[in-house]
Amino acid sequence: MTLYNDLLTQLADKLGPNGLLTAPDAIAPYCRDWRGLFQGQALAVLRPASTQELSDALALCASYPTPPNIVPQGGNTGLCGGATPNAEGANIVVSLSRMRAIGPLDTTDNTLAVEAGATLQAAQEAAAAEGMVLPLSIASEGSAQIGGIVATNAGGSKALRYGSARELVAGIEAVCIDGAKLDLMRSLRKDNTGYALRQLLVGSEGTLAIVTKALLRVQPAPNVREVAFCALPDDTAVLHLFRIAQQRASGNLEAFEYISGTAMNVATTYVEGLSLPFVESAPAYVLLELAGQDAALRETLEAILEQALEEECVIDAVLAENQSQAQALWRLREEQSEAQRLAGASIKHDISVPVPDVPELLARATRECTALMPDVRVAPFGHIGDGNIHLNIVQPATMPADVFLKEGKALTEAIHAAVKALDGSFSAEHGVGQLKTDLMETWRGGKELELMRRIKAAFDPEGRLNPGKVLP
Amino acid sequence: MTLYNDLLTQLADKLGPNGLLTAPDAIAPYCRDWRGLFQGQALAVLRPASTQELSDALALCASYPTPPNIVPQGGNTGLCGGATPNAEGANIVVSLSRMRAIGPLDTTDNTLAVEAGATLQAAQEAAAAEGMVLPLSIASEGSAQIGGIVATNAGGSKALRYGSARELVAGIEAVCIDGAKLDLMRSLRKDNTGYALRQLLVGSEGTLAIVTKALLRVQPAPNVREVAFCALPDDTAVLHLFRIAQQRASGNLEAFEYISGTAMNVATTYVEGLSLPFVESAPAYVLLELAGQDAALRETLEAILEQALEEECVIDAVLAENQSQAQALWRLREEQSEAQRLAGASIKHDISVPVPDVPELLARATRECTALMPDVRVAPFGHIGDGNIHLNIVQPATMPADVFLKEGKALTEAIHAAVKALDGSFSAEHGVGQLKTDLMETWRGGKELELMRRIKAAFDPEGRLNPGKVLP
Numbered sequence: 039m040t041l042y043n044d045l046l047t048q049l050a051d052k053l054g055p056n057g058l059l060t061a062p063d064a065i066a067p068y069c070r071d072w073r074g075l076f077q078g079q080a081l082a083v084l085r086p087a088s089t090q091e092l093s094d095a096l097a098l099c100a101s102y103p104t105p106p107n108i109v110p111q112g113g114n115t116g117l118c119g120g121a122t123p124n125a126e127g128a129n130i131v132v133s134l135s136r137m138r139a140i141g142p143l144d145t146t147d148n149t150l151a152v153e154a155g156a157t158l159q160a161a162q163e164a165a166a167a168e169g170m171v172l173p174l175s176i177a178s179e180g181s182a183q184i185g186g187i188v189a190t191n192a193g194g195s196k197a198l199r200y201g202s203a204r205e206l207v208a209g210i211e212a213v214c215i216d217g218a219k220l221d222l223m224r225s226l227r228k229d230n231t232g233y234a235l236r237q238l239l240v241g242s243e244g245t246l247a248i249v250t251k252a253l254l255r256v257q258p259a260p261n262v263r264e265v266a267f268c269a270l271p272d273d274t275a276v277l278h279l280f281r282i283a284q285q286r287a288s289g290n291l292e293a294f295e296y297i298s299g300t301a302m303n304v305a306t307t308y309v310e311g312l313s314l315p316f317v318e319s320a321p322a323y324v325l326l327e328l329a330g331q332d333a334a335l336r337e338t339l340e341a342i343l344e345q346a347l348e349e350e351c352v353i354d355a356v357l358a359e360n361q362s363q364a365q366a367l368w369r370l371r372e373e374q375s376e377a378q379r380l381a382g383a384s385i386k387h388d389i390s391v392p393v394p395d396v397p398e399l400l401a402r403a404t405r406e407c408t409a410l411m412p413d414v415r416v417a418p419f420g421h422i423g424d425g426n427i428h429l430n431i432v433q434p435a436t437m438p439a440d441v442f443l444k445e446g447k448a449l450t451e452a453i454h455a456a457v458k459a460l461d462g463s464f465s466a467e468h469g470v471g472q473l474k475t476d477l478m479e480t481w482r483g484g485k486e487l488e489l490m491r492r493i494k495a496a497f498d499p500e501g502r503l504n505p506g507k508v509l510p
Numbered sequence: 511m512t513l514y515n516d517l518l519t520q521l522a523d524k525l526g527p528n529g530l531l532t533a534p535d536a537i538a539p540y541c542r543d544w545r546g547l548f549q550g551q552a553l554a555v556l557r558p559a560s561t562q563e564l565s566d567a568l569a570l571c572a573s574y575p576t577p578p579n580i581v582p583q584g585g586n587t588g589l590c591g592g593a594t595p596n597a598e599g600a601n602i603v604v605s606l607s608r609m610r611a612i613g614p615l616d617t618t619d620n621t622l623a624v625e626a627g628a629t630l631q632a633a634q635e636a637a638a639a640e641g642m643v644l645p646l647s648i649a650s651e652g653s654a655q656i657g658g659i660v661a662t663n664a665g666g667s668k669a670l671r672y673g674s675a676r677e678l679v680a681g682i683e684a685v686c687i688d689g690a691k692l693d694l695m696r697s698l699r700k701d702n703t704g705y706a707l708r709q710l711l712v713g714s715e716g717t718l719a720i721v722t723k724a725l726l727r728v729q730p731a732p733n734v735r736e737v738a739f740c741a742l743p744d745d746t747a748v749l750h751l752f753r754i755a756q757q758r759a760s761g762n763l764e765a766f767e768y769i770s771g772t773a774m775n776v777a778t779t780y781v782e783g784l785s786l787p788f789v790e791s792a793p794a795y796v797l798l799e800l801a802g803q804d805a806a807l808r809e810t811l812e813a814i815l816e817q818a819l820e821e822e823c824v825i826d827a828v829l830a831e832n833q834s835q836a837q838a839l840w841r842l843r844e845e846q847s848e849a850q851r852l853a854g855a856s857i858k859h860d861i862s863v864p865v866p867d868v869p870e871l872l873a874r875a876t877r878e879c880t881a882l883m884p885d886v887r888v889a890p891f892g893h894i895g896d897g898n899i900h901l902n903i904v905q906p907a908t909m910p911a912d913v914f915l916k917e918g919k920a921l922t923e924a925i926h927a928a929v930k931a932l933d934g935s936f937s938a939e940h941g942v943g944q945l946k947t948d949l950m951e952t953w954r955g956g957k958e959l960e961l962m963r964r965i966k967a968a969f970d971p972e973g974r975l976n977p978g979k980v981l982p
Contacts, residue, residue, distance in 0.1 A: 463701040
């Protein structure tokens with residue numbers, strides 16, 4: 039790669055010693071994803087201190103006779119290899135971790151400006167410091183950076199009420215592959231002047247432009263919370279309860295978390311000290327949380343449960359009387375992942391279907407998986423209100439993990455077929471990256487994929503920006 | 511245009527006598543906008559009965575040796591000529607008014623499927639019939655069709671709480687210029703599988719594809735409403751009150767309507783029987799409405815006003831004690847347009863700025879307009895919470911209307927300069943159409959416009975779909 043020595047020297051001159059990493063040891067962590075599924079290579083890691091530096095550096099790269107590929111990387115917390123360079127080609131990774139300024143927070147506009155390299159958690163804390171909330175939360179928020187959050191349209195557990203990253207992005211600043219800056223930071227609630235470039239960048243996984251800054255919507259933090267935990271007769275009743283809650287909670291429905299009977303059995307079996315607040319176990323459970331400002335939510339929650347008991351979609355329910363009871367109820371939901379880890383190997387599916395079709399999906403997945411593998415534990419749970427159930431399959435207690443994982447491919451195929459039949463998505467939250475590009479042709483093929491390819495070419499004619507990601 | 515006789519004959523064969531209009535009298539209404547600002551021409555009007563018919567017809571057109579332009583038109587209620595064919599060239603207008611099926615309404619998913627030719631009002635009524643609300647309302651809703659609503663990202667008075675059309679579109683079906691169908695109707699709250707084509711179509715004003723169907727988000731209709739009308743000391747206090755209302759109303763803030771002192775003076779002077787509920791007039795007024803389900807909103811509204819009086823951002827306030835009082839208070843807002851019509855000629859500006867900058871915009875506009883034209887009445891009002899103020903300028907009482915309209919161009923220029931300095935938009939709601947393409951270069955120029963042009967070419971390489979609209 040001596041071909042690029044000149045370019046690297048010029049980049050180092052421009053960005054200074056902190057701005058360009060070339061030592062193999064320094065580069066290595068940027069060349070593999072955190073789970074170790076993907077291993078790529080890079081000539082260097084570019085660490086600009088400002089949008090202008092990134093712009094200048096990309097313009098310089100573009101002017102080089104054989105311009106390198108550019109691979110943006112945030113907190114390297116992705117699950118599909120979308121931020122890992124490929125194993126061939128001349129790649130320069132761009133890390134924005136030096137650009138992590140947060141603010142100002144505008145309490146009239148309800149927006150918070152955040153540079154791409156700040157972590158989601160740092161942005162959440164900046165909002166909280168002023169009594170506001172940035173209502174986006176994902177497991178990796180301590181490391182995940184805002185640039186990646188925007189580029190992958192991160193979802194998480196609050197999407198039911200507040201939407202995914204897309205709904206929270208009021209503005210974006212980005213740099214194109216040729217170095218041109220795109221200032222889409224206008225914080226306008228109404229603006230009909232041309233195509234929705236900002237929307238297009240959200241979820242494009244760094245293949246159209248590199249997000250350098252975002253303006254995020256924040257809200258006054260709720261000061262009233264009410265939590266209930268319900269036992270339900272079946273999965274259809276879950277949707278019935280969901281309708282009642284939506285009808286009565288009037289926008290204050292903060293969480294509606296589903297736990298299947300199987301998942302709860304796994305949890306109470308494997309997690310020490312975890313027990314049901316009911317005498318008998320049930321086929322399904324729901325944790326309900328209402329949150330708001332100065333609102334009489336206790337009455338609302340009681341009215342929801344009263345109607346649900348009357349209409350027989352709830353068998354039994356408990357309301358938290360205080361903060362510690364609320365935490366205890368939440369623990370029944372939060373220990374699910376840990377419980378499944380303790381139970382052995384599991385296969386997870388980042389799928390979504392239209393909300394009304396969730397019971398049908400669960401029934402079909404359970405039926406088909408147990409037909410393929412008797413004693414397997416189909417143990418779904420999650421935020422049912424957004425159709426993005428964690429359809430996790432836990433190994434049979436008696437089967438070796440490696441056998442399960444190998445034979446489990448057929449289970450995944452059966453689940454994907456069920457999701458596709460319901461017009462769902464094979465990637466609700468995690469994106470396509472390089473892990474799932476092979477599914478795009480079948481799931482999003484034809485004209486849709488043709489237009490995506492043309493849009494890619496419109497932004498990146500030479501295909502140098504994050505090549506091999508999203509599009510097959 | 512005998513060149514196209516063959517094509518028209520084939521289209522008539524395919525679509526039947528109802529499917530193609532060619533008589534000049536029948537075509538004429540489709541060739542001019544409803545305000546009579548634009549006059550174009552067309553070979554025919556295509557009126558498909560189904561998406562498949564439109565697809566077949568466009569494929570046939572595309573296969574013709576010299577393919578015609580295609581101009582989609584909804585209810586012809588636009589204000590920028592975006593649906594009017596140009597005066598040269600071989601244009602075929604596409605009207606979807608035969609495709610107006612509505613339903614099903616899904617009360618679990620909270621969505622309503624609507625064909626493009628249905629009016630917004632018909633869709634609202636279908637939702638209301640099942641106790642739901644489609645929270646999008648514009649003045650022309652009795653004629654405006656869903657296809658146009660989606661294609662122009664219609665806004666209206668409920669955008670503060672519910673967003674514009676963009677936020678309410680859960681799915682789109684469309685047909686491309688080559689006849690290919692795009693099925694983006696998947697009703698998934700979470701789906702990260704490639705670029706946001708659906709988002710791109712919203713607001714593209716029929717230049718990228720023709721919307722044939724949409725899946726719209728509906729909500730349970732609120733059953734509690736509380737209304738207050740407030741007098742305020744100045745425009746800065748309006749934002750102060752807005753912050754308090756947002757903080758306390760917790761998502762139940764349904765309307766926050768501003769009326770300037772000047773606008774209110776015009777209204778009480780010209781509209782018979784309209785009078786203030788206060789002894790003295792004030793520099794600014796706000797109408798507040800909270801709405802929700804079974805919520806104690808009276809207490810919330812009282813708490814908002816109590817805090818506002820204490821913090822001196824409200825001078826005086828009245829709360830509606832019943833439905834008829836609420837209507838009387840709303841009339842003070844709703845008669846504003848009529849009042850300005852009675853007061854003579856007025857110049858309207860469809861602008862928006864970031865919400866915190868509204869007072870600065872109003873101050874600057876008032877100062878500069880009165881400097882240019884003493885006695886002019888700068889009489890703004892509107893939904894201040896989305897930054898889209900109706901910045902209307904009413905003629906001086908003593909000046910002839912035609913002189914005012916001619917000399918008023920300088921006022922518009924001053925207002926646009928102020929909006930641009932605040933990083934606002936020259937078209938908050940009405941779009942670009944053919945009326946405002948000349949502003950795109952200055953306001954959205956450089957890389958932004960370049961990318962828009964490339965996106966246009968990605969969807970419509972020959973530039974035959976609604977030519978001359980949006981892009982200069």
